[in-house]
Amino acid sequence: MPRHKTVIHWFRRDLRLTDNPALTAAAADGERVVPAYVLSGWKSAHGWTGGMRQQFLCGCLESLARNLESIGSRLILRCGRADLELERLIREAEAGAVYFNRDYDPYGREMEKKLREACARLGVECHGFKDRVLHEPDEVKTGSGGHYRVYTPYSRNWLSLPKTAPVSRPSRLGAAPEASLQSHPLPGLDHWKLAPTHARIPAPGEKAARERMKAFIEDRRLNRYGMQRDIPAGVTTSRLGQDLRFGLISIRELYARCMRAREDVSAPQERTSMDTYIKELAWREFYFAILWFHPEVFDEEFNPEFRGIHWPGRDDHFETWCRGMTGFPIVDAGIRELLATGFMHNRVRMIVAMFLTKDLHCHWRLGESFFMRHLVDGENASNNGGWQWSSGTGADAAPYFRIQNPWTQTRRYDPGGSYIRQWVPELRGVSPARLCEPPTDGRPLAPGYPLPMVDHATERDRTLAIFARHKDG
Numbered sequence: 001m002p003r004h005k006t007v008i009h010w011f012r013r014d015l016r017l018t019d020n021p022a023l024t025a026a027a028a029d030g031e032r033v034v035p036a037y038v039l040s041g042w043k044s045a046h047g048w049t050g051g052m053r054q055q056f057l058c059g060c061l062e063s064l065a066r067n068l069e070s071i072g073s074r075l076i077l078r079c080g081r082a083d084l085e086l087e088r089l090i091r092e093a094e095a096g097a098v099y100f101n102r103d104y105d106p107y108g109r110e111m112e113k114k115l116r117e118a119c120a121r122l123g124v125e126c127h128g129f130k131d132r133v134l135h136e137p138d139e140v141k142t143g144s145g146g147h148y149r150v151y152t153p154y155s156r157n158w159l160s161l162p163k164t165a166p167v168s169r170p171s172r173l174g175a176a177p178e179a180s181l182q183s184h185p186l187p188g189l190d191h192w193k194l195a196p197t198h199a200r201i202p203a204p205g206e207k208a209a210r211e212r213m214k215a216f217i218e219d220r221r222l223n224r225y226g227m228q229r230d231i232p233a234g235v236t237t238s239r240l241g242q243d244l245r246f247g248l249i250s251i252r253e254l255y256a257r258c259m260r261a262r263e264d265v266s267a268p269q270e271r272t273s274m275d276t277y278i279k280e281l282a283w284r285e286f287y288f289a290i291l292w293f294h295p296e297v298f299d300e301e302f303n304p305e306f307r308g309i310h311w312p313g314r315d316d317h318f319e320t321w322c323r324g325m326t327g328f329p330i331v332d333a334g335i336r337e338l339l340a341t342g343f344m345h346n347r348v349r350m351i352v353a354m355f356l357t358k359d360l361h362c363h364w365r366l367g368e369s370f371f372m373r374h375l376v377d378g379e380n381a382s383n384n385g386g387w388q389w390s391s392g393t394g395a396d397a398a399p400y401f402r403i404q405n406p407w408t409q410t411r412r413y414d415p416g417g418s419y420i421r422q423w424v425p426e427l428r429g430v431s432p433a434r435l436c437e438p439p440t441d442g443r444p445l446a447p448g449y450p451l452p453m454v455d456h457a458t459e460r461d462r463t464l465a466i467f468a469r470h471k472d473g
């Protein structure tokens, strides 16, 4: 029996109806559920997001609104600070409780705290649920009850913990919110005063995300993941980053489907491949945990040894990198893939990030913010983790003296040049062998394509000197 006449479900990074613990609980506890989403109100420039991700969000909200209508409900959109808007909605709807799935980044936590305070003031129940992760930060503890700073022991523990099964999809949310409960119209990019984007971003919404999840498993890309995942050409990974970011699929369902598929294979190589995939999901949660216990990583290097290290990179070098005109084909291909699609392959993210920090000596925070403004799957915790890892300052990072050579990386991961030729059209007529080494004749690889902007060996030595000086002094 429902305990309340009306309850609110606050949609956040869980823009789906399937396997949504807070929504299912709200549907059980309330005679009717008012589904709400609070839009941010910033305008035109934001250091941490941009047109492609916001465009994807708009599509996801549209699809969520449609899905809610199909079960007789109506999405209420408000705009402003979440706690204040929800407080207003609680009063207007005369709600007895609010349900939401927990968020782990500092801003999300702050909003939850404020919402709890508002609910206490109003005498309304407030229920937070675990949803975004299989294991919340304080569930994965060291032997002495602390938290991990290194991925391998974290992942070993994470893998050994029992996993929660998915919950069912609510078939009804009660009567739709009455017409007097006002809703902001579904947003377009103009809501944030952002220019239209023509990027080829993935199809938004729960249905499209579920199809991507099923295809990844049914096409057997999961079975080959461990063998192919470092190849940037073609679709070799799951491409589910944005779906996990916006909660279009649940991590429980993804995990359960992968484990079911694993039971059906006997080839050891395929099983290992699947295990590699699961371990990537653990990286995601490792970085949530790092951010949870160390919110300072947004402002400074995680590794205390390298805090305050000087990054003497030049502004014009950073701008050249942002345009994908460095003269290093694999770096330029990565940036151009990002600008055209809002996605960049993981291996290339590492190459591009190391190049910015170790070859151009620019601060990792510049790259971190550039990625957040362009990645559709932009996720504060993973992005910060990836940048700090690449720059040698992060949790369990690549040691600062292990500096990837972009030319060698090309030979290893894009030997046929397919990835480079796809994203850097000027280089389509250049032989693969020439894409794997700097031009030796002083002439560009192709007309209109720049010479390498720096010499990798020289900049590598400079990086080693910068880190050594910082350590010594």
Ligand SMILES: Cc1cc2nc3c(=O)[nH]c(=O)nc-3n(C[C@H](O)[C@H](O)[C@H](O)COP(=O)(O)OP(=O)(O)OC[C@H]3O[C@@H](n4cnc5c(N)ncnc54)[C@H](O)[C@@H]3O)c2cc1C
Pocket: 229, 237, 238, 239, 240, 241, 242, 244, 245, 280, 281, 283, 284, 285, 287, 344, 345, 346, 347, 349, 350, 353, 371, 375, 377, 378, 379, 380, 382, 383, 384, 385, 386, 387, 390
């Ligand atoms: C500099 C840098 C920045 C990054 N920024 C982001 C980001 O903003 N958002 C983001 O989701 N990932 C980020 N990553 C991690 C990784 O590149 C992406 O998760 C991955 O490329 C997404 O594509 P996919 O879904 O096909 O990944 P798959 O290889 O299929 O992996 C499946 C899922 O596991 C998770 N995952 C995989 N690798 C990592 C990793 N190293 N760290 C954390 N989670 C991981 C992601 O949720 C991903 O969708 C970054 C990595 C680097 C090096």
